[in-house]
Each structure stands twice: as structure tokens, then as C-alpha cells.
Amino acid sequence: MTSAPAPVAAIPETGAAAPMIPAAPRRHGLRWQTKAGFGIAQIAGQLFRDAPSLLLLFYLTTILGLRPDIAGLAIFVPKVFFGAAFDMGVGMLSDRLAGRFARRGWLLIGGIAAPFAMLASFAIPQMETGAMVVWVFASFSIYMAVFSTFSVPYLAQFASMTEDPAERTELMGWRHGFTGVGVLLGSAGVPVLIHALGGGRFAYVTAAAVLGAICSATLVVGWWHARAIPEPRTIARPLALADLPKVLKDRRYMALCASAVVMTIAAGISYASFAFFVTYAMKRADAFVQIGILSTIMAAVVMAGSPFWVGVANRLGKKNTYLLAAIGHGAVMMLWSFAVDLPMWGAYVLAAGLGLCNTGWGVMVLSMLSDAIANARDTMGEDRAGTYSAIWSIIEKAGIAFGGTLVVGNILAWSGFDAAAAKAGVPQSQAAINGIIFAYTVLPGVAKWCAAALVWFCIPADKPRISQEIEA
Known part of the structure; x- marks a missing residue:
């Protein structure tokens, strides 16, 4: 039986928001079934993120014959500009409607629309180049709108599920575990499916249809389990559009955003250059089979590694754990740049290292993002969950788009990658291969x-959970 919530300080119409009094006993102790069921929806988010990053640029250049810089631009513009507008609109709307339309409802909307958006992005008719570019631009704009409807409210809800910072880490551990499932399905299973279906246009379109069905199912499952998640008992007003500049004053959040910009650009570069790296730098005739194996290893380590990193964070704190994992990730990437000609078992070991470090950071x-959202609610009296999550989502999508389309597309073009030769099966020049190696590993x-x-310089240190328990 819970006690009634403590009164909340009144928030004036103008000026700074008054600090809030925490609302009665802390909410924590969600059942593991609820955590797991809600985490399953992350599979859809991962597939929506990975499918265009890993496959679309490669598909447009090597199967449809578009120049990499033109294809990259056709993806980049809707992903960044329209994606940002959709994310911010959904984020702020979900804050304003939180009392009347629960955030979980957005997952159901996304589940209905996801299959159509996924299929349209790959089912590109054979037309002249200009018409194909227009199709990619339009279909990918719709794709980004659908992505926003579920990705932003989904991320926002994590901050309201519990008031225990350590339990938020556990929740993110579940979420990241299902990220591994998404990687397994999208980055490992789909390349194998495409290879089995002959690797042509029909194979890619069929794979897109399968991905869309999986996204729909996992979003509906996440929505179903979200019914057991209690809503926050505090009363907080949504952040108004005119108040957006106040976000800049949240130094911890802004530092996290800056780190996310760098990380997501790097992720986009890695995703988009992965298929090129295995095909041309590693010179694998069975490239998509090996991509499937490498991605399976990464995914398995991601799923197994989440509990490990939660335990490390309990002992070292979140900041130190992030630093350990991020530095390790960079070291493994750099090592791979000097070991392109490794036998496949060596590549498998490096893939496991990448998966482990990726999980940690x-x-x-x-x-830490969920902590920042909860801190804004508890100390400033404002529900910034949707807005903060929208900004975060914009950074993720724009960073991946920038890295995975403009950066990789231009590196390939500048280093002399020949799309016509790729379509005809002719080997690439050494300069083009060096550009691919630089894109996938060094950068x-x-x-x-x-x-x-x-x-290291901008985020304050946090206390490990063990230290907190000893003090208590």
C-alpha cells in the first residue's frame, strides 16, 4: 500500500520553475517480466536504425547503380532535416499529451505503420536515376516519420519507470540486451537471407518485408507489457517551445549530447562501411555470409555482456564504466586497421571485442540520460522526458545519417570507389580500398x-551502487 504523494510546489506561469518536492516513497522494484517485455520493443528501434545504415547505401550503389555521393545525399537530407522535425514534434507532443494519452500508445501506432515504411524504402522501382532519387527521398521521409512515432516516446518512458538510478541501469541493460537481438536479426540474419535469395533486388525487398513484420510484432509486445509500468506520481508541466533554450543550461545533459554526437557519427560510419570493408578490404567472396557471422558474434556478446557491465557499474560507477568501455572500443577499432588480412578467426575475436565494449558505453x-531526465523532473518541476528524448533521438539519427551517408559516401567518392565497377563485379583500386579501411576502422x-x-572532462563522477549501500 502506498502513501499519498507529497504536495508539489506551485509553478508560476513565467520565470524559472520552482523545485519540486519528491513524491512520497521511491518507485522501484519492477518485475523482470515487465522489464523484459518492454525491452523487446528495442528490437524494432534497432532494426529501424540498422537497416538503412547497414544495407541501404550498399543496395543503392551496388544493386541499383546510383553514385555513392548522390545516394548518400538522398538518404541524408530526409533523415536529418525531416527526422529532426518529426522527433521534436513527437517528443513535445508526447509531453503535452502524457496525462491524456500514455506514452505507450505511441508504440502501437508505430507497430501498425512500421511494415509499410520499411518495405517502401527498399521496393524502389527500376526508373531513371532522377526518379529513383526522388523515390528514395520521399519514401525515406515517411520512414523517418514512422521511426519518430515510437522511438522518442519509448526512450522517454525509461525515465519514468523507476526512481532508482541503479534500477535505471538495469532497465538499460535489458534494453541493450534486446539491442543485441536486433543486431542478430538485422545485421546477421538479414545479410544471410539476402545471400540465400541470390543477393539481387528481390532479395533486398523480401528482407525488408521480413524486417517490417518483426518490427510490428515487437512494438506490439512492448506496448502490451508497458501497461504494467506505473505512471509518475509527480505533477510536472511540459517544456514549452519558447523554453527550449533552457535545455542549454542543463550542463550534464548537454555534455551527454556532445558525446552522443561523436559516438553516433562514428556508428554511422561503421555501419555504412561494414559491407564495403568485408567485401573489398578483407576480399571475401562470401562477404554477406561473413557479415552475418561477425554480426552474430557481436550480437551474442551484446546480449551476454549487459549484465556484466551493470555489475561493473555497481562497483566503478557509471562514468568510469563508460570510459573503460569507450576507450576499449576505440582500441579494438584501431587494431583492426592494422589487421585487415587476419584469418577469419582473428576477425571473429575482434568482433567479440567490439560487441563487448559497445555494450558497456x-x-x-x-x-546517465535517464538520470538527467529524472533530475530535470525532480529539481525543476518540468516534464522534459519527451523533449530530452527527442533531442537525443535527433542526435542519434542525424549523426548516423551524417556518418553513414555523407561521410562514407564522400570518402568512397574521394578515394575513387567505382559504383559501375562494383555493379559489374570488377575489383576496386587500392586507393578505394584504403579509403574503406580508413572509414571503417581509423575514423x-x-x-x-x-x-x-x-x-571525462564534462560529466561529474557518480557514486557506485556498492558505496551507496555501504553508506546506507
């Missing part, structure tokens, strides 16, 4: 270290 940064590796430096 991924869980920690999202746990992302340096970026990981830069993100670690940002967190």
Missing part, C-alpha cells in the same frame, strides 16, 4: 576516444 550513456576508433575525453 551504450548501457551507461543511456542510464570511428579516434571518435570513440574523443567521446571518452568529453565524458
Whole structure:
């Protein structure tokens, strides 16, 4: 039986919001079934993020024959500009409607629309180049709108599920575990499916239809389990559009955003250049089979590694755990740049290292994000969950788009990658291969270290959970 919530300080119509009094006993102790069921929806988010990042640029250049810089631009513009508008609109709307339309309802909307958006992005008719570019631009704009409807409210809800910072880390551990499932399905299973279906246009369209069905199912499951998640008992007003500049004053949140910019650009570069790296730098005739195996290893380690990193954070704190994982991730990427000709078992070991380190910094940064959202609600009296999550989502999508389309597309073009030769099966020049190696390993590796430096200097240290328990 819970006691009634404590009164909340009145919030004036103008000026700074008054601090809030915490609302009665802390909410925590969700059942593991609820955590797991809600976490399943992350599979859809991962598939929506990975499918265009890993496959679309490669599909447009090597199967449909578009120039990499033109294809990258056609993806980048709607992903960044329209994606940002959709994310911010959904985020602020979900804050304003939180009392009348629960955030979980957005997952159901996304579940209905996801299959159509996924299929349209790959079912591109054979037309002249200009018409194909227009199709990609339009279909991908719709894709980003659908992505926003579920990704932003989903991330926002994590901050309201519990008031225990350590339990938020556990929740993000579940979420990241299902990220591994998404990687397994999207980055491992789909390339194998495409290979089995012959690798042509029909194979990609069929794979998109399968991904869309999986996204729909997992979003509906997440929506169903979200009914057991209690809504916050505090009363907080949504952040008004005119008040957006106040976000800049939240230094901890802004530092997290800066690190996310660097990390997501690096992630986009890695995703988009992965298929090129295995095909041309590693010279694998069975490239998509090996991509499936490498991605399976990464996904398995991501799923198994989440509990490990939660335990590390309990002992070292979230910030130190992030630093350890990010620095390790950069080191593994740089090592791979010097070991392109490794036998496949060596590549498998490096893939496991990437998966382990990715899990560490991924869980920690999202746990720190949830802490920042909860802190804004408890100390400023404002529900910024949707807005903060929208900004975060914009950074993720824009960063991945920038890295995975403009950066990779232009590196390939500048280094002499020949799309016509790729379509005809003719080998690439050594300069083009060097550009691919630089894009997949060196650039992302340096970026990981830069993100670690940002967190080191700008994020305050937190107490490990064990220390808190000893003090208590």
C-alpha cells in the first residue's frame, strides 16, 4: 500500500520553475517480466536504425547503380532535416499529451505503420536515376516519420519507470540486451537471407518485408507489457517551445549530447562501411555470409555482456564504466586497421571485442540520460522526458545519417570507389580500398576516444551502487 504523494510546489506561469518536492516513497522494484517485455520493443528501434545504415547505401550503389555521393545525399537530407522535425514534434507532443494519452500508445501506432515504411524504402522501382532519387527521398521521409512515432516516446518512458538510478541501469541493460537481438536479426540474419535469395533486388525487398513484420510484432509486445509500468506520481508541466533554450543550461545533459554526437557519427560510419570493408578490404567472396557471422558474434556478446557491465557499474560507477568501455572500443577499432588480412578467426575475436565494449558505453550513456531526465523532473518541476528524448533521438539519427551517408559516401567518392565497377563485379583500386579501411576502422576508433575525453572532462563522477549501500 502506498502513501499519498507529497504536495508539489506551485509553478508560476513565467520565470524559472520552482523545485519540486519528491513524491512520497521511491518507485522501484519492477518485475523482470515487465522489464523484459518492454525491452523487446528495442528490437524494432534497432532494426529501424540498422537497416538503412547497414544495407541501404550498399543496395543503392551496388544493386541499383546510383553514385555513392548522390545516394548518400538522398538518404541524408530526409533523415536529418525531416527526422529532426518529426522527433521534436513527437517528443513535445508526447509531453503535452502524457496525462491524456500514455506514452505507450505511441508504440502501437508505430507497430501498425512500421511494415509499410520499411518495405517502401527498399521496393524502389527500376526508373531513371532522377526518379529513383526522388523515390528514395520521399519514401525515406515517411520512414523517418514512422521511426519518430515510437522511438522518442519509448526512450522517454525509461525515465519514468523507476526512481532508482541503479534500477535505471538495469532497465538499460535489458534494453541493450534486446539491442543485441536486433543486431542478430538485422545485421546477421538479414545479410544471410539476402545471400540465400541470390543477393539481387528481390532479395533486398523480401528482407525488408521480413524486417517490417518483426518490427510490428515487437512494438506490439512492448506496448502490451508497458501497461504494467506505473505512471509518475509527480505533477510536472511540459517544456514549452519558447523554453527550449533552457535545455542549454542543463550542463550534464548537454555534455551527454556532445558525446552522443561523436559516438553516433562514428556508428554511422561503421555501419555504412561494414559491407564495403568485408567485401573489398578483407576480399571475401562470401562477404554477406561473413557479415552475418561477425554480426552474430557481436550480437551474442551484446546480449551476454549487459549484465556484466551493470555489475561493473555497481562497483566503478557509471562514468568510469563508460570510459573503460569507450576507450576499449576505440582500441579494438584501431587494431583492426592494422589487421585487415587476419584469418577469419582473428576477425571473429575482434568482433567479440567490439560487441563487448559497445555494450558497456551504450548501457551507461543511456542510464546517465535517464538520470538527467529524472533530475530535470525532480529539481525543476518540468516534464522534459519527451523533449530530452527527442533531442537525443535527433542526435542519434542525424549523426548516423551524417556518418553513414555523407561521410562514407564522400570518402568512397574521394578515394575513387567505382559504383559501375562494383555493379559489374570488377575489383576496386587500392586507393578505394584504403579509403574503406580508413572509414571503417581509423575514423570511428579516434571518435570513440574523443567521446571518452568529453565524458571525462564534462560529466561529474557518480557514486557506485556498492558505496551507496555501504553508506546506507
